[in-house]
Amino acid sequence: xxxxxxxxxxxxxxxxxxxxxxxxxxxxxxxxxxxxxxxxxxxxxxxxxxxxxxxxxxxxxxxxxxxxxxxxxxxxxxxxxxxxxxxxxxxxxxxxxxxxxxxxxxxxxxxxxxxxxxxxxxxxxxxxxxxxxxxxxxxxxxxxxxxxxxxxxxxxxxxxxxxxxxxxxxxxxxxxxxxxxxxxxxxxxxxxxxxxxxxxxxxxxxxxxxxxxxxxxxxxxxxxxxxxxxxxxxxxxxxxxxxxxxxxxxxxxxxxxxxxxxxxxxxxxxxxxxxxxxxxxxxxxx
Numbered sequence: 001x002x003x004x005x006x007x008x009x010x011x012x013x014x015x016x017x018x019x020x021x022x023x024x025x026x027x028x029x030x031x032x033x034x035x036x037x038x039x040x041x042x043x044x045x046x047x048x049x050x051x052x053x054x055x056x057x058x059x060x061x062x063x064x065x066x067x068x069x070x071x072x073x074x075x076x077x078x079x080x081x082x083x084x085x086x087x088x089x090x091x092x093x094x095x096x097x098x099x100x101x102x103x104x105x106x107x108x109x110x111x112x113x114x115x116x117x118x119x120x121x122x123x124x125x126x127x128x129x130x131x132x133x134x135x136x137x138x139x140x141x142x143x144x145x146x147x148x149x150x151x152x153x154x155x156x157x158x159x160x161x162x163x164x165x166x167x168x169x170x171x172x173x174x175x176x177x178x179x180x181x182x183x184x185x186x187x188x189x190x191x192x193x194x195x196x197x198x199x200x201x202x203x204x205x206x207x208x209x210x211x212x213x214x215x216x217x218x219x220x221x222x223x224x225x226x227x228x229x230x231x232x233x234x235x236x237x238x239x240x241x242x243x244x245x246x247x248x249x250x251x252x253x254x255x256x257x258x259x260x261x262x263x264x265x266x267x268x269x270x271x272x273x274x275x276x277x278x279x280x281x282x283x284x285x286x
Contacts, residue, residue: 028065
């Protein structure tokens, strides 16, 4: 998806998040380096803009730290300014800044975890969503997101899924309420693609996917979402909607409480094989 910005076509979601101090600092530094490099070769902003395919106004916004540059912009700037890869190398930091601060912090924790356990009561976890499913969910949020912010948040959720490409692979466990599978998020094709994604991920050797059936007895997860992350050094962090005011916790006593709740939930849910069988059935009925 693209949007028109000041007469130029630009990828959505590349505005600086005003409450992200680190992000603002990164983009200001990138912009400053671009400006210094351009001035060092004696190139005016207008001439540079034409060379990379952008207007002069956009060049000033990027150099002033008001706009996050696209990767294409940095690649072209590197060639035009003969930077020998120094400008293109900034893409790694720019990629992190693009995503909202809270999502970035979550993704960083997930990227370090060797074991992740998630119980979700109201929707399919972001790590398991297709882009279309995530977009359909976010479109119903109130107050409504702008088109640019919507696409930014979808992209952030999808970026977190790089966890499936890690080597060695972390151990991942998911428990979904069956009701989340029956909810008609998006059209028929969106639902089919989401079921296919769940089956694909659920069959991975490092993933355990379970469904809590609709006719299950009460269980400790009914007050909301639970997430547990364990790290290589033996530390862990957890969060639950219905415990400790929803704040992240790392105290061993509190973690044991969440582990007990999550373990009980897993014991009451359908085994992985039956869970995948249920999803296959729903796929066939869709």
